[in-house]
Amino acid sequence: MTSTQDTPVARRLQHVKHIIIVLSGKGGVGKSSVSTQLALSLRASSPLARVGILDVDLTGPSIPRMLGLDGHPVHQSSDGWVPVYADGSEARLSCMSVGFLLKKKEDSVVWRGPKKNAMIRQFLGDVRWGTLDYLVIDTPPGTSDEHLSLLEHMAPVHSKLSAVIVTTPQAVALLDAMKCLSFTRAVSLPVLGLIENMSGYVCPCCGEISNVFSTGGGEEMARREGLHFLGSLPVDTELVTLLDAAEPKEQESLSPSDASKDSFALMQRYQRTSTAPLFGKIVAEIFRSLLGEREQ
Amino acid sequence: MLAVQQATSIPDPLSVPSNAPEHCPGTESDLAGKADACAGCANQEICASGQTKGPDPALPFVRDRMSTVKHKILVLSGKGGVGKSTFTAQLGWAFAADEDSQTGIMDVDICGPSIPTILGIANEQIHSSSSGWSPVYVQDNLGVMSVGFMLPSARDAVMWRGPKKNGLISQFLKDVDWGTLDYLLVDTPPGTSDEHLSIVTYLRESGIDGAVLITTPQEVALQDVRREINFCRKVGIKVLGLVENMSGFVCPNCKGESQIFKPSTGGGRQLAKEMGVEFLGAVPLDPRIGKSADYGVSFLDEYPDSPATTAYLDIIDKIKAQL
Incomplete structure (x- = not known):
């Protein structure tokens, strides 16, 4: 047992309390936006909470854009790669993504499995995560190389792992979410619960709620499968815009201390969106699930 | 020797x-x-x-099988959930509306096959004969192949690494009895990885007519499309054009149009100009598109009066004109 405990990954992650993997079978249901919100909300949950966010979507990294960190380089230190801090000098929200390693943002990463596997191993084993309360891992769609590699490399710290499944209410997405749930069962990954995203859209002119991608499917699936339903999030254009254009325009020329103010601004702007309080409830549910798991 | 092949048994994707x-x-x-x-x-x-x-070694067999397929079109997008499968299905239906043409749809999204559901044939199975696996037919002239037909239950997950996905894709190309096709549409998973490299490698000799790229208007999706266009250039696939999906939403109550996914950096049109690819058109978001996909019916046939239908048909005409 002790020998399996002593992999570089296990050593790096030994001071991480909880590792939450955000999964969804289908693409574009909001994994990255949920991961970002989860990281922001967890960071806000306590003044000392330290949160990391790791983007293992290697061929389509979105996290840097969403956190407004596009174009930041990753630094090497004697103790491994230094993650990019979204909140600057406060250093309570660290982030790592393949997006930081690309020279140009439109460069494509065309990799087959073995290279992806190696990259993920480096993300887990070579990044100086330090002490974290939560490490949120954003994954690509599907149940393939990235997911298997993640689980494999983190096998020594399996007791810290848990997953959140994101879906949208349509049948097509639920079908894939179901596959994803089968995956978690096959690899015995505990599921904290299910989030239904893009559930309804409020028309900005008349306030009428349209179910763009239908509604209620997630809750129904959670009940059927005995999953904890964490909550549903409507389509929030304000949030879409915030995460899409999070890049502060003047940041490039500013010194790191000013940049920290900017990133903090992202947090403040996030907390003003109508989704933030809804997500707060989801995070409360996640805490309950995490607690429940400890007891079991 | 090449022409005669043993009937290949259908693999069980769940087996070790x-x-x-x-x-x-x-x-x-x-x-x-x-x-x-x-x-x-x-x-x-x-x-x-x-x-x-x-x-x-599969290459000669693929070339043989593909020699009777006139046009091969890939549907790509960097990001997931932007409507690749929905678009592929609509394109398939639209091509098949011409009774004299034969169309095939191949779903190489191994981990999340949606094509069977969208086409309303989720419970079908593949039959194997001496000439290969028979595709599942939606109608006389529209055949479909997807890993979804091979799973015992829709909830089963295919947890495969690259080499196995690669193997199945080569089988889809060499072991499926596609027959003579006018169009073969390939629906892909998001990203630029094993599936994409495999399909490009296998089809290189027989030639790919081009790729249709799908995006949504927000920058997060566009940055992935930029990567996808670069991928196409790297591997030498012609980009037929870019489609902007989920572009604007018309409230069914007040008819007011709003942008759910704001084009904060100019949307697909701007991107197409920037990257020098053709902009094929923008399809507005209509909740009935998603619903049609869930029920497995053709949106174009069900709602011919929707603005989205007009947009779709316009785009399909442009694609046809390019072939």
């Missing part, structure tokens, strides 16, 4: 690989036969000898 150890580095890898996982594999010696690094 019969011929590859779990961490097989892939037969073309430099590590083939030398990795830790190779110890004990029956094919270790063959891999280690370097013979496997030559061209894939």
